[in-house]
Ligand SMILES: Nc1ncnc2c1ncn2[C@@H]1O[C@H](COP(=O)(O)OP(=O)(O)OC[C@H]2O[C@@H]([n+]3cccc(C(=O)O)c3)[C@H](O)[C@@H]2O)[C@@H](O)[C@H]1O
């Protein structure tokens with residue numbers, strides 16, 4: 178028997194479901210005990226789910242979280258698990274003013290220590306200073322004669338604070354409870370950070386992260402342990418439940434291959450993040466099925482494939498809504514896609530509905546085009562009202578950036594937008610990745626090759642393509658990346674060699690479309706900067722990038 182076996186319980190909690198989260202915590206403790214663990218680590222705010230935003234400020238919610246902590250302590254003890262030391266995240270009742278983002282240590286049927294997070298992130302998607310008071314004490318516990326330091330997520334990102342306070346504490350392990358949202362490439366950043374802290378403290382670091390979707394965030398898990406010299410000694414897969422066990426004292430030994438999760442490419446991780454975000458939005462909000470328009474184009478094809486992976490193709494309703502301008506291939510490709518996914522496929526022509534509007538309104542030009550697009554949105558909401566499916570929006574980040582989509586049409590209405598943070602170039606990459614992944618496993622690729630290869634078109638007038646109005650997507654996405662994600666100005670973009678006319682067109686489109694973005698459904702953040710809480714701009718604004 179090792180000195181100290183540690184279990185990192187990577188679980189998928191649900192915000193506000195204190196009873197459900199409690200059941201997950203107790204189940205994880207039972208499994209950890211069966212596997213001989215002495216210490217179980219659970220993620221940040223496990224009891225309440227994360228992030229809880231202003232729910233934190235409700236005293237009734239604070240009291241309910243505290244009751245759950247006491248119940249867990251009593252239950253583990255009554256089941257004979259009182260010897261287990263459990264460290265989990267919760268909402269700490271406010272002593273004066275705001276509550277705490279807290280870790281509690283449970284052993285022998287009671288709470289034996291509490292730690293309040295010091296560093297409250299207040300940038301990007303985080304607003305923790307609005308809802309929590311910061312702690313200032315360090316927390317070092319003893320388990321089987323080993324000294325364990327406990328901190329919470331942002332505490333290891335900031336220099337100073339509780340990690341620095343542990344310099345002279347002689348700890349044998351740093352336990353970090355996390356609610357760290359996914360973004361592409363973040364795994365390396367977390368590992369390097371933990372390696373740095375391990376070297377500073379001359380102690381291994383155990384990093385446990387939650388997983389699952391919560392509105393516009395996705396948590397990826399990817400829990401791990403690094404040794405004192407920075408070597409990764411154990412790691413859990415992303416986007417799944419895991420109970421990662423590791424024996425303290427083993428860090429001199431190289432990790433056996435079985436202790437390390439198989440690596441995944443960036444495309445695979447982003448795809449899985451979109452699947453997780455959609456699945457958890459659907460299921461945690463009480464839906465069992467989704468509906469979307471299938472145009473035969475790549476956005477709706479990829480969105481439908483993600484939905485089929487999330488909740489099974491049989492729970493996806495795909496509606497082809499041909500107009501008088503729809504090509505044969507758009508209908509054939511939509512039908513082919515639905516067949517590959519096992520989706521519930523329907524055809525609902527729109528010509529007579531559009532004609533009824535036109536008899537009264539006689540619209541022309543873009544107004545007429547938008548009417549066709551919007552009639553499709555009305556149909557999807559009607560099917561949702563009648564049958565209870567959640568409407569999902571296939572619009573992508575490039576469209577959302579430029580406002581190049583009709584507001585309230587089938588691309589932008591609904592409850593959730595899986596591709597909201599995926600630009601058009603990446604949409605094609607993910608579609609190719611998903612098909613290749615299927616082929617590698619001897620399965621039928623879900624997305625018809627024709628949907629990937631054809632030129633994108635809204636088919637709202639004869640011969641229309643997206644490039645009648647927009648620069649080529651590879652150029653557009655590069656300019657958007659520089660202007661939106663890296664906040665470069667016009668002068669910097671021109672200095673980088675982008676064409677002046679393209680830069681002026683794109684910047685003007687982006688600046689004018691803020692109002693459309695504010696009305697867009699939530700969708701999973703997968704990049705360093707997603708529209709929404711990551712990028713907060715006024716809607717009413719006369720600031721425009723011009724020649725300086
Ligand atoms: N600041 C503001 N605050 C609130 N509302 C504002 C507003 N500015 C305009 N509006 C409203 O918005 C309306 C204009 O917006 P909207 O109705 O969306 O229409 P709009 O943006 O003018 O046109 C839609 C654009 O998307 C393109 N599109 C459509 C369909 C599919 C695709 C595709 O291939 O993906 C592309 C289409 O070619 C066109 O360029 C105005 O009539 C006004 O009511």
Ligand SMILES: Nc1ncnc2c1ncn2[C@@H]1O[C@H](COP(=O)(O)OP(=O)(O)OP(=O)(O)O)[C@@H](O)[C@H]1O
Pocket residue numbers: 469470471472473474475476477478496497498499500503507553571572576582586587588589633634635636
């Ligand atoms: N003929 C159609 N039948 C069913 N749905 C459609 C049709 N045309 C458009 N839609 C729906 O409206 C959304 C936006 O349409 P748009 O023509 O703007 O396509 P897009 O942004 O190029 O996306 P896609 O690549 O899916 O065609 C589509 O993703 C689809 O859900």
Ligand SMILES: NC(=O)CC[C@H](N)C(=O)O
Pocket residue numbers: 221298329330331332334355356357358
């Ligand atoms: N919950 C937190 O404190 C998260 C903040 C941290 N920088 C992260 O994204 O991992």
